[in-house]
Amino acid sequence: MFSDTHQTPGHILIVDDDGALRERIATYLQARGMRVSQLSRARDLRARLSQSEPDLVVLDTRLPDADGLALCGELRANRRFHALPIVLLSTRHGVEDRIVGLEMGADDYLAKPLATRELFMRIRAILRRARLPPPGLAVAHMPSVLRFGEWRLDTLARHLVDESGATVALSSAEYRLLRVLLDYPNRVLTRDQLLDLTQGREADLLDRSIDLLVSRVRQRLRDGVRQGRYIKTIRNEGYLFSATVVEATGPCASACCAAA
The missing domain is CATH 3.40.50.2300 (Response regulator)
Known part of the structure; x- marks a missing residue:
């Protein structure tokens, strides 16, 4: 840089x-x-x-x-x-x-x-x-790895790692959305909330950018189109990330992630 x-x-x-x-x-x-x-x-x-x-x-x-x-x-x-x-x-x-x-x-x-x-x-x-890390998360306590299901999110390299240890690249927009979903697991987030948390703006009447971004993240997670394992569409409300998220910090976190 x-x-x-x-x-x-x-x-x-x-x-x-x-x-x-x-x-x-x-x-x-x-x-x-x-x-x-x-x-x-x-x-x-x-x-x-x-x-x-x-x-x-x-x-x-x-x-x-x-x-x-x-x-x-x-x-x-x-x-x-x-x-x-x-x-x-x-x-x-x-x-x-x-x-x-x-x-x-x-x-x-x-x-x-x-x-x-x-x-x-x-x-x-x-x-x-x-x-910057998500709001309310101090840098000193920022987890270097977030684990959910068979996936790990490396927050330093900003990519996903699957069970075999293969990495899945994320664009900056995809990373931000996934990070927000992981910060609010098992909670319905509206499109307006997701736009505000990821892009700092409100949705236009016909704004489908969050829907498209959700679709792209689902592809990265090899998830279903509407009712996948992780990102669920809640009709007339928004989206819900259905998983238990575990934080891992410290110097060994990335190494453990790579070896997973």
């Missing part, structure tokens, strides 16, 4: 072929203490990421040499970048367009023309969630 969380709010990489928009965003973010780099093409992004990784990428969905949505999916499929926060920018405003962006693994999706202040607030919220 480029940044030190104790010295700077973060290093943001903007990838958009609109130079004027890039500069406007960069100027706004830099004025608020963020370090910003700018690129205009997908090939430049790939080259930069091969050398070093920023704290967050702001990615246009229509680049001259690539489809930004496909590029987002490509990064999510790469184990090195599966947890890299990504905010998509698009000229498409429809609900379905937002859904597709979230399905590809984006942490957030903003339609153009955009308000730089809103983008800044969303970036700051994503970075804060990525760096």
